[in-house]
Amino acid sequence: xxxxxxxxxxxxxxxxxxxxxxxxxxxxxxxxxxxxxxxxxxxxxxxxxxxxxxxxxxxxxxxxxxxxxxxxxxxxxxxxxxxxxxxxxxxxxxxxxxxxxxxxxxxxxxxxxx
Amino acid sequence: xxxxxxxxxxxxxxxxxxxxxxxxxxxxxxxxxxxxxxxxxxxxxxxxxxxxxxxxxxxxxxxxxxxxxxxxxxxxxxxxxxxxxxxxxxxxxxxxxxxxxxxxxxxxxxxxxxxxxxxxxxxxxxxxxxxxxxxxxxxxxxxxxxxxxxxxxxxxxxxxxxxxxxxxxxxxxxxxxxxxxxxxxxxxxxxxxxxxxxxxxxxxxxxxxxxxxxxxxxxxxxxxxxxxxxxxxxxxxxxxxxxxxxxxxxxxxxxxxxxxxxxxxxxxxxxxxxxxxxxxxxxxxxxxxxxxxxxxxxxxxxxxxxxxxxxxxxxxxxxxxxxxxxxxxxxxxxxxxxxxxxxxxxxxxxxxxxxxxxxxxxxxxxxxxxxxxxxxxxxxxxxxxxxxxxxxxxxxxxxxxxxxxxxxxxxxxxxxxxxxxxxxxxxxxxxxxxxxxxxxxxxxxxxxxxxxxxxxxxxxxxxxxxxxxxxxxxxxxxxxxxxxxxxxxxxxxxxxxxxxxxxxxxxxxxxxxxxxxxxxxxx
Numbered sequence: 001x002x003x004x005x006x007x008x009x010x011x012x013x014x015x016x017x018x019x020x021x022x023x024x025x026x027x028x029x030x031x032x033x034x035x036x037x038x039x040x041x042x043x044x045x046x047x048x049x050x051x052x053x054x055x056x057x058x059x060x061x062x063x064x065x066x067x068x069x070x071x072x073x074x075x076x077x078x079x080x081x082x083x084x085x086x087x088x089x090x091x092x093x094x095x096x097x098x099x100x101x102x103x104x105x106x107x108x109x110x111x112x113x114x
Numbered sequence: 115x116x117x118x119x120x121x122x123x124x125x126x127x128x129x130x131x132x133x134x135x136x137x138x139x140x141x142x143x144x145x146x147x148x149x150x151x152x153x154x155x156x157x158x159x160x161x162x163x164x165x166x167x168x169x170x171x172x173x174x175x176x177x178x179x180x181x182x183x184x185x186x187x188x189x190x191x192x193x194x195x196x197x198x199x200x201x202x203x204x205x206x207x208x209x210x211x212x213x214x215x216x217x218x219x220x221x222x223x224x225x226x227x228x229x230x231x232x233x234x235x236x237x238x239x240x241x242x243x244x245x246x247x248x249x250x251x252x253x254x255x256x257x258x259x260x261x262x263x264x265x266x267x268x269x270x271x272x273x274x275x276x277x278x279x280x281x282x283x284x285x286x287x288x289x290x291x292x293x294x295x296x297x298x299x300x301x302x303x304x305x306x307x308x309x310x311x312x313x314x315x316x317x318x319x320x321x322x323x324x325x326x327x328x329x330x331x332x333x334x335x336x337x338x339x340x341x342x343x344x345x346x347x348x349x350x351x352x353x354x355x356x357x358x359x360x361x362x363x364x365x366x367x368x369x370x371x372x373x374x375x376x377x378x379x380x381x382x383x384x385x386x387x388x389x390x391x392x393x394x395x396x397x398x399x400x401x402x403x404x405x406x407x408x409x410x411x412x413x414x415x416x417x418x419x420x421x422x423x424x425x426x427x428x429x430x431x432x433x434x435x436x437x438x439x440x441x442x443x444x445x446x447x448x449x450x451x452x453x454x455x456x457x458x459x460x461x462x463x464x465x466x467x468x469x470x471x472x473x474x475x476x477x478x479x480x481x482x483x484x485x486x487x488x489x490x491x492x493x494x495x496x497x498x499x500x501x502x503x504x505x506x507x508x509x510x511x512x513x514x515x516x517x518x519x520x521x522x523x524x525x526x527x528x529x530x531x532x533x534x535x536x537x538x539x540x541x542x543x544x545x546x547x548x549x550x551x552x553x554x555x556x557x558x559x560x561x562x563x564x565x566x567x568x569x570x571x572x573x574x575x576x577x578x579x580x581x582x583x584x585x586x587x588x589x590x591x592x593x594x595x596x597x598x599x600x601x602x603x604x605x606x607x608x609x610x611x612x613x614x615x616x617x618x619x620x621x622x623x624x625x626x627x628x629x630x631x632x633x634x635x636x637x
Contacts, residue, residue, distance in 0.1 A: 030296065034296065034299055034300065045310050048310055048314045069317075072313065078265060082265070082268045089275060089276065090296070093279065093288050093292045094292075096279070096282060097288055097289065099285075111289065
């Protein structure tokens with residue numbers, strides 16, 4: 001049961017993130033929801049890579065041969081970098097919306113519909 | 115020399131646009147003219163590489179490229195215990211076809227864009243993002259590694275979102291880009307969850323490796339649902355289509371034409387996952403029907419929403435949704451009978467070929483239509499159909515290109531849309547006559563809608579406010595002419611195209627063991 005804790009956290013975090021995206025009206029809060037969802041996905045990848053008692057895969061004078069495959073860590077790093085780029089672009093959109101519309105409330109950002 | 119180029123072509127296809135993209139801002143500081151020449155040079159080289167690689171793949175079969183290996187075709191390192199650990203590009207006939215679509219469309223759109231987007235400022239960033247989009251598309255369709263697919267998907271979404279918002283337009287374009295980008299970020303994260311599931315189960319990210327170990331457990335079914343939902347959203351199929359009309363109508367027209375190709379790269383990803391990753395292990399009938407239903411819904415909802423539109427680009431965007439439905443329908447029928455060889459031979463392959471043929475045709479004529487809409491906007495400054503009229507007197511060539519595109523999308527011979535739609539009708543009729551009837555009705559409605567658009571843009575007396583309107587500039591016409599020529603050529607010689615390009619792609623897509631053997635060796 002205990003090893004499942006990270007995965008329970010993943011599910012909880014992704015539900016919190018998605019619920020924030022769906023229910024909140026403030027753009028910044030929506031972006032935070034996306035970031036929480038990203039964090040959940042990163043946690044998922046990292047927990048997949050965990051091996052109890054495993055060591056870093058460096059062969060020089062290694063105390064044991066029980067090593068961790070470094071792929072999930074590499075994936076997570078890449079995904080974090082992509083997340084940063086995504087957040088930066090989203091926030092810059094929010095800045096322009098604020099300048100042009102004077103609001104970041106999604107109920108009032110619907111000029112395209114008219 | 116030629117052998118060396120072909121051997122490294124998959125890597126060059128990503129390298130060239132990436133180098134071009136990041137050098138563009140610096141070269142742009144020298145002079146705008148040199149920057150344009152540079153971007154055209156990069157795009158020409160990319161197109162030539164794609165054509166060279168495609169000719170080799172269609173002649174000699176699947177080509178793989180392993181990054182960082184001693185030898186580009188050494189997929190499994192000797193000391194890794196049979197696991198392909200490196201990032202790998204697997205270019206089979208289907209990937210090569212998509213690369214050719216991306217390259218030709220990119221080239222024509224770039225020629226058009228050089229003169230159409232001249233009036234904007236900040237063009238260095240525009241062309242940087244444009245080339246990044248090309249790199250993203252090329253990467254998505256050639257990669258043989260799931261995580262790599264996710265990375266290129268994100269490169270493509272970030273570049274597209276930046277370009278959709280490019281014309282800010284009082285915040286409207288940013289609103290559209292925001293909608294697109296929030297959805298695609300969530301979609302990409304969902305795909306990443308699915309990739310994590312595969313990794314946890316099979317300890318691999320390589321598509322061929324996962325495919326060879328595929329069990330179709332409950333977890334695999336969850337991953338399949340996640341991936342289908344996310345990629346169907348990215349390719350703009352109903353019920354996740356609401357970003358499409360906004361994004362397509364607010365982006366600059368050249369970018370809209372590229373967004374069509376970008377959606378099709380997502381469509382390619384969907385087909386790749388369903389056919390190569392799962393193939394017969396999944397319940398082909400059920401998943402096939404899910405894709406068919408998505409396709410039929412897209413066709414019907416897309417065309418009915420298109421008819422009342424007043425904005426010409428919104429209207430075309432809804433038609434793009436509707437045409438995506440045809441591809442889903444054709445390939446979905448192929449999937450539904452997968453594993454049943456007699457049915458596959460009698461109509462399954464034809465349905466898949468029709469669907470895949472429609473992908474390339476759609477990219478050409480829809481790109482052409484968006485470019486004509488852009489040319490009209492370039493001259494009269496509005497997309498509103500009610501304020502247009504009588505432009506046939508002054509913009510003759512644009513009118514001819516519009517007619518070619520409109521007849522092709524409505525499936526009138528001798529244009530390419532007819533060829534692929536006929537294949538879809540015939541094969542779908544053998545599968546389920548009702549679906550074929552729906553497809554034909556949608557086609558007729560499409561024609562009706564375009565007759566209306568044609569009439570309100572080009573017919574009627576010359577309007578006083580458009581007295582001084584000129585024909586679009588020559589580079590824009592050349593860009594449109596390239597696409598129009600392909601539309602006509604494919605329509606006149608459909609059999610040659612199907613035999614030469616489409617049938618190998620359809621067979622490569624449905625042949626999972628061939629794909630696995632090309633990467634892992636043996637069979």
